[in-house]
Amino acid sequence: TLTKLNLSTYRIKYAGTQCLGDALRYNTTITTLNLDYNRIRYVGIRRLRDILRYNTTLTTLNLEVNQIGHPGARRLGDGLRHNTTLTTLNLRSNQIGDIGAQSLSEALQYNTGLTTLNLHYNKIGNVGAQSLGEALQYNTTLTKLELCSNSIGDVGAQSLGDALQHNTTLTTLDFMWDQIGHMGAKHLADGLRHNTTLTTLNLRFTKIEDVEAQSLSEALQYNTALITLGLWKNQIGHVGAKHLADGLRHNTTLTTLLFYDNQIGHVGAKHLGDALLQNTTLTTLELGQNEIGNVGAKFLADALQHNTTLITLNLRVNRIGDVGAQSFADALQHNTTLTTLNLSQNGIGDVGAQCLGNALKYNTVTLILSLSIPHLYLHFFT
Structure with a gap:
């Protein structure tokens, strides 16, 4: 029995959607329909709207890159109001822009089936984000909302942050590449203080600086649900790292902190190292490309001698050199929980490699290195 129909890149236009609409309107077996990279546009969405109104088995619909615009989003919204299975x-x-986001938001206040909504790259601004925020205060089924690479600023982030104080079902919220600003981050942090369900928050590439990091840190001291926090490629320095370290000392649920390509330096590494001495829940720490050097490496390595929960530590591209490698070699002789240590592209030579090799006689960690050949990763197992 056919349950998945993949029509990706078939150049389907209006006539094709007419045929699909007729075939799927009362179909009782197909659960997944993939129509990405076609040419459906808003005219063809009318037939798909009818599918949503009458079909009772379709659970997944992929319309990525179909130029439906806000008129198409409005028609989909009409279909979603009546659908209970997608x-x-x-x-x-x-x-789809702000107008399209408004149409979908209105549908979300009535829809009781949708759990995942991907709105990446849709030119949604603050007005559309405000509409989505209002919808989330009433919607009780959506668990994942992806808003990557839109035009959402601090006003839109404020609305979504306010929604977090009331919403009890959303578990994943993605703001990557949005410009949420200082006030937006503050409102998101305020929402996190009271929210008890969000487990993943992605704030990569959102130009967050030390002040915003402080707001998030204060939220972490109260939040008891967040598991993964993504802060890749922001502008957080050692001051912001100190604030986050303070949050980690009190937080008891966060397991993954993605902190690649910020500017914490060795001082920030010290603050995070101190936090690792007290934190008992963090299992994954991503600190690649943070200019921590061999001094910062020693602070983190010293913390590893006492930490008993961290499993994965990524320090690629941090210029720790042979001296930093020696520090981690010493730590590995005491630490018994770390399973993966990434020290690639750190200028580690023969001396540092030998120290690490000796440490592996006593430790079962998977060590990732790039030695003389760039991008060549060697995995050592004892």
Whole structure:
């Protein structure tokens, strides 16, 4: 029995959607329909709207890159108001804008089935984000909302942050590449203080600086649900690292902190190292490309001698050199919980490699190195 129908890149236009609409309107077996990278546009969405109104088995619909615009989003919204079975809708790169986001938001206040909504790359601004925030205060089923690479600023982030104080079902919220600003981050942090369900928050590439990091840190001291916090490629320095370290000392649920490519330096590494001495829940720490040097490496290595929960530590591209490698070699002779240590592209030579090799006689960690050949990763197992 056919349950998945993949029509990706078939150049389907209006006539094709007419045929699909007729075939799927009362179909009782197909659960997944993939129509990404076609040419459906808003005219063809009318037939898909009818599918959503009458079909009772379709659970996943992928319409990525179909140029449906805000008229198409409005028609989909009409279909979603009456649909109770669709759980996943992908509208990535469809230029729906604020008007389209408003239409979908209105539907979310009535829809009781959708759990995942992907709105990446849709030119949604603050107005659209405000509408989504209002919808989240009433919606009780959506668990994942992806808003990567839109035009959401601090006003839109404020609305979504306010929604977090009331919403009890959303578990994943993605703001990557959005410019949420200082006030936006503050409102998101305020929402996190009271929220008890969000487990993953992605704030990569959002130009967060030390002040915003402080707001998030204060939220971490109260939040008891967040598990993963993504802060890759922001502008957080050692001051912001200190604030986050303070949050980690009190937080008891965060397991993954993704902190790649910020500017914490060796001082920030010291603050995070001190936090690792007290934190008992963090299992993954990503600190690649943070200019911590051999001094910062020693602070973190010293912390590893006492920490009993961290499993994965990524320190690639940090210029720790042979001296830093020696520090981690010493730590590995005492630490018994770390399973993966990434020290690639750190200028480690023969001396540092030998120290690490000796440490592996006593430790079962997977060590990732790039020695004389760039991008060549060697895995050592004892």
